[in-house]
Ligand SMILES: Nc1nc2c(ncn2[C@@H]2O[C@H](COP(=O)(O)OP(=O)(O)OP(=O)(O)O)[C@@H](O)[C@H]2O)c(=O)[nH]1
């Protein structure tokens with residue numbers, strides 16, 4: 285047991301948004317998600333580092349909490365870990381309390397509450413850079429004496445900013461604190477002290493150890509006056525959202541076209557270099573036509589994430605939640621749903637997980653059920669393909685790119701339906717007791733270009749790995765299904781008509797004909813269940829095997845009716861075409877019933893919307 | 907905007923009022939200065955309230971639990 289005896293187990297505990305995860309990343313060299321709002325971390329995360337003394341330190345990053353009287357599932361995790369009640373996890377040897385040095389009035393209260401547990405602990409005063417900038421002076425030695433625990437200053441966003449903390453942790457000797465440690469046993473939560481008691485202590489401590497020129501940052505006050513203004517605030521919010529959609533289209537198009545042309549040229553070259561046969565077909569029709577089409581959407585996805593990262597780090601997101609709370613309340617949601625829903629534009633899976641920071645279980649469930657209606661980045665290739673094929677590249681009203689406007693409308697369709705669904709859920713619900721908001725608005729911060737660049741690099745790699753992994757596998761599988769069995773001798777049509785995939789597509793076509801899908805689309809829908817983008821690569825493969833030489837966009841523009849294209853767009857606004865999302869809902873709500881309700885209502889809406897779109901468009905002559 | 911006041915008390919609306927408890931944890935305790943910083947665009951809801959060094963968005967129903975005394979002298 286020497287190995288474990290030499291390991292020190294510490295846990296980072298503190299209020300939301302004080303920089304625990306930034307410290308965790310600095311200590312362990314990992315890259316867990318850091319962002320400027322309360323409730324980023326929702327799970328217990330584990331990491332290691334080697335202390336200067338050679339001791340192995342195991343670090344736990346925990347969700348932020350305002351109090352041990354937990355109000356939400358993520359706060360409950362923190363409470364259970366620090367009190368040793370978390371299943372399979374003994375209480376940590378050392379609690380590292382983290383507090384934002386610019387927000388001590390609030391954060392020290394929680395430190396005092398933790399201190400009552402009587403566990404070995406120390407305090408990291410984080411964000412010392414921001415505190416210095418604001419002219420806040422803290423007498424660290426006096427504070428340590430008052431608290432009765434070591435206090436160190438840290439700057440979690442600066443290299444070497446945790447040197448003092450590392451040294452202080454290394455100086456900790458578990459044996460010295462034997463009295464307080466009941467190895468592996470539960471820690472008893474002392475009778476909750478009345479809130480005024482702890483606050484009174486904090487007030488006295490601050491008066492004796494801290495001087496600050498003003499209670500808030502002047503820049504925050506100024507910005508909030510503009511950003512939260514009833515009129516300008518909403519205008520700014522609308523402008524930001526609209527800018528994102530414009531940018532995704534206009535900035536990305538040249539890059540997209542460049543990548544697309546490059547891949548097509550490479551495919552053509554390979555096609556001419558290889559002898560005719562199955563291998564050539566697999567590489568040219570399967571891999572290059574299929575994967576290439578998806579890969580070209582990398583620029584769009586990176587631009588979307590660039591905006592999401594900047595918004596997350598700036599501190600603007602909780603302001604947007606503030607502005608929208610009343611409207612979301614009317615729809616049966618809460619302003620707190622805004623951040624999970626915005627994350628769902630990247631991908632519904634982290635969005636659904638982020639709902640753990642919503643304290644009210646009813647609000648949380650509603651948010652989970654509508655999150656898949658937010659247009660995730662995997663739907664972008666489908667939308668972008670159809671828009672590029674059917675909507676002319678034109679400027680409207682002088683400044684707007686028409687394709688961007690259509691894209692915005694599709695996103696809006698998802699949002700509006702989400703609000704209607706939430707409203708319906710609210711009407712059906714019997715328990716109409718009060719829902720809470722109570723949300724902290726953090727200080728504004730300037731995003732670090734380096735962090736954003738790293739984040740984009742990571743998102744890019746994730747996308748490329750998806751293309752090279754699951755999307756490649758499905759594309760190859762689809763190629764096989766579309767190529768075998770081989771056509772009978774003397775067949776008049778391309779081989780795909782006689783293949784297994786062809787048969788599946790034609791069987792499904794019976795169901796989807798009323799909404800205008802041809803059998804090629806029906807084939808593409810099936811692998812699209814595993815990853816939405818695959819619908820695009822599958823279409824490319826299916827058409828390439830069907831003997832079409834052009835790029836997918838040209839084929840679609842030439843062979844589909846506008847009504848079919850619109851119907852497929854409507855389908856993708858709603859259809860729960862993603863198995864991982866359904867699995868996440870099962871895991872997060874621990875209920876199959878919710879999964880069935882979700883998939884059922886989404887399929888119903890999708891079929892209905894596509895049917896209406898197709899029939900109306902056809903009646904109008906599209 | 908920028909109305910200042912002093913917290914008098916937080917009233918529970920029932921037994922085990924988690925919202926009232928959370929307000930006390932946030933620092934809404936007797937004698938603490940508070941300031942109304944902003945109001946939401948629709949129906950002047952929610953309210954943005956500064957307590958201590960922190961700003962919280964509170965719905966009116968939440969904020970209604972806090973009784974304050976308005977500052978009389980500058
Ligand atoms: N200026 C400055 N900013 C910091 C420092 N540490 C963290 N931040 C920023 O503070 C914000 C919150 O950081 P996180 O590490 O996500 O905070 P957290 O405590 O893990 O938050 P939750 O997971 O929500 O509880 C981010 O915007 C960070 O970039 C610091 O020392 N100085």
Ligand SMILES: [Mg+2]
Pocket residue numbers: 304305306317324325346347348
């Ligand atoms: Mg965190």
